[in-house]
Each structure stands twice: as structure tokens, then as C-alpha cells.
Amino acid sequence: LFVDHPLAKGNRVSLSQPQAHYLFGVMRLAVGDAVSLFNGIDGEWRGEIVVAGKRKGELECSEQTKPLQMPPDLWLCFAPIKKTRTDFIVEKAAEMGAAKICPVQTDYTNSERIKQERLQAHAVEAAEQCGGTYVPEVLELKKLSAMLDHWPAERQIMFCDETELGVATSLASAVRGPWAILIGPEGGFSPSERSRLHAMPQAHVVSLGPRILRADTAAVAAMTVWQTALGD
Numbered sequence: 001l002f003v004d005h006p007l008a009k010g011n012r013v014s015l016s017q018p019q020a021h022y023l024f025g026v027m028r029l030a031v032g033d034a035v036s037l038f039n040g041i042d043g044e045w046r047g048e049i050v051v052a053g054k055r056k057g058e059l060e061c062s063e064q065t066k067p068l069q070m071p072p073d074l075w076l077c078f079a080p081i082k083k084t085r086t087d088f089i090v091e092k093a094a095e096m097g098a099a100k101i102c103p104v105q106t107d108y109t110n111s112e113r114i115k116q117e118r119l120q121a122h123a124v125e126a127a128e129q130c131g132g133t134y135v136p137e138v139l140e141l142k143k144l145s146a147m148l149d150h151w152p153a154e155r156q157i158m159f160c161d162e163t164e165l166g167v168a169t170s171l172a173s174a175v176r177g178p179w180a181i182l183i184g185p186e187g188g189f190s191p192s193e194r195s196r197l198h199a200m201p202q203a204h205v206v207s208l209g210p211r212i213l214r215a216d217t218a219a220v221a222a223m224t225v226w227q228t229a230l231g232d
């Protein structure tokens, strides 16, 4: 269970109303039962239920059961698509160990807004489900061009482009360290975005095969390729 409290031996953690409803109403847990807690900072802790009310609850931390497992320093930058597919991308990025999720507005992106809080909640749920101890931060939507203006010199970019079969590079011999995966929208990248990225020394053009994948499929495929070549 993800909680927004410091976790340490003896610390008391109060539950939100939906969490209390879930634990006591749905899961039928009671005082004395234990729940795994994490906050994205202190690892995983065993929390014993000490108060179990209809709308409230309290747990006491007894022991750490897992240290914090930081994901590799990988950002997933993607152009938001339809709502459910964007939810899917965020969920899979949290499961596959992205450190940050960066929605980017590209020249051909249709959506100009995202529901950042909702997406962050999806990332929390995905981390809870896969037993993770870390929750990737979902950033506000930013323009790709503005992001590239201030792109850190040391962060490599896995630029996924279906039109670049001929020049695609392999990640097998690429440097380790900070990386970002970049996935375009349904219409792909514009010619000016392509030439800008080609001119950046950090960008590595990667093909995910001869078929054009939907952006959500491409995001999962790209994270798999990256994890295989450069992940822990």
C-alpha cells in the first residue's frame, strides 16, 4: 500500500478514507493484521493495523521488509494519445521501472492537456501491484522543443523512429548512465523534430522492427529493448 508518510520503526501511519474502505471493507482485514507499506523513499515496511474504522484506520510500522529499490535513471518521454492508451503507457512504465514519466507535446500531438494527478495515481497503483518500492513521478505536459532546448548533455536519448530503418543504431554498445526513451504520437515526428534530434549528439535512432507499432505498443517494446541492453 502506498502511503504519504515517513516509514520507520514505531511510526504510525493514518489511512485515507478509500484506503480504509479497501482494507477493512473489501479485504476484510482487522486490527492485528499486517499490510506492506511503501512511500517511494523508505523501502517496504510491515505495518500492523492498530485502528480499523469504517472511514479511517491507523497502522504501526514494525520492520523493514525490503530496502528501497531505485529504478535505473530512465525517463519515458511520450506524446500523449487517447486517454486509456495514455493510462496504459503510464502503468507499464511504472511496472517496467522508469524513473520519470514525461508526457511531451510534439508537433503532431493532438492532446494539449493531460490529467497529471490521475496519471500519477495510475503510477502508484501499478507500483503497488508489482511490489515495487519506488513510484515514478509523472511530470506535467511539456513541449518537446522546450525540453530539447535545455536537454542535459549527459542524458542519452533512445529516439524511436519507424522511418529510420536504414540508420537505426543498436544499443548493445551504448554508454550506461542517464537515458530517456522518446516515443512519438500517432502521426509520428515532424521533419523538423527529426532533423533537430539527428543533430543532437545524445540521440540514438532506434528501430523497433519493420512494422509500425501503435504508440502504446512502441513504448512497451522500447522499454523492453532498453532494459535488455542497458538495464540492471
Ligand code: SAM
Binding pocket: 160, 161, 162, 163, 182, 183, 184, 185, 186, 187, 188, 189, 206, 207, 208, 209, 210, 211, 212, 213, 214, 215, 218
Ligand atoms: N508516423 C506513423 C504514421 O503516422 O503512420 C506512425 C507513428 S507510430 C503509430 C507512433 C510512435 O511509435 C512513433 O513516432 C515511434 O516513436 C514509435 N514507433 C512505432 N513503430 C516503430 C518502429 N517500428 N520503430 C521505432 N519506433 C516506432
